[in-house]
Amino acid sequence: MARVSIAVGLCKGCELCIPFCPHDSLTMSRHLNEHGLPTVYFKEDHPCSGCKYCAVMCPEAAIEIFK
């Protein structure tokens, strides 16, 4: 099972990654990063197939995927 790692300091909360996740594993966090911007987080209990769609759509290169 793969997992998504999000660099919170780079994420701007644009949400472009969320609709493209086939497993609905990404959602908005209530946590703001050090720039005061909302961020996305990976739901650890949800599956990740490693399709990379979220990373491909991320304008900030904030997403890395590990297996």
Place this chain on the structure above:
Amino acid sequence: MQALYSAPETLIRTPSHYCPGCGHGIAHRLLAEIIDELGIRGKTIGLAPVGCSVLAYNYLDIDMCEAAHGRPPAIATGIKRVHPDNIVFTYQGDGDLAAIGMAEIVHAASRAENITVIFINNAIYGMTNGQLAPTTLLNQRTTTTPEGRDPLTHGYPIRICELLATLEGASFLARTSLSSPKDVSQTKEALKKGFKTQIEKKGFSLIEVLSPCPVYWRMSPVESLKFIEEKMTQTFPLGVFKDWEKTVSAPGGQATKV
């Protein structure tokens, strides 16, 4: 743990100045991935434009040069002719390339300069707060066309790929978008073909990328992707307009013989 996907080395991972959901970030990452994959980081020279991406050199770990508004093709011509073994690309927006820089791009293409041009088309002036651009769609609202673009007053949008396809000097012309993971992958392929065109000394290549500007389109980033798919591609059809490897039939134009 094994990395399935990690950011390219050429991309400097620092918080960017772009608005949330801006397509420039995706285009920068694709560019960095291609430079890494082709192994040309040490001999690539980029030209940054005037516009939102004026600070592109802060995000790409390669040699870069800044040009006056609209003039990256002219500067790239000089650099490429002096350093023919280097890979030279320009990265330009629609205000830079299609408005003030129209003369430079047309003549660089007609001279068949062996450079690669990345044209980010978001149909608006982003840096100066969302005024009408030459590529603004008909009826699109901007700060200078609050009632929508009216062709009788403001003219019609310019289609750069179709325009340049009439020139014999252009070798590879393609239009892609950033509206879905599939489109982003196709954009990467087209950009790679553009660089390959230059490496194999086949002449001028331009890749037009339809890119979202959610803030000045006044919609959410996800809605802006739908706007590209549903509205922008009606005015700017996607496809390859000229390819030195094969004869292609340009949408809305005559087939070009290569």
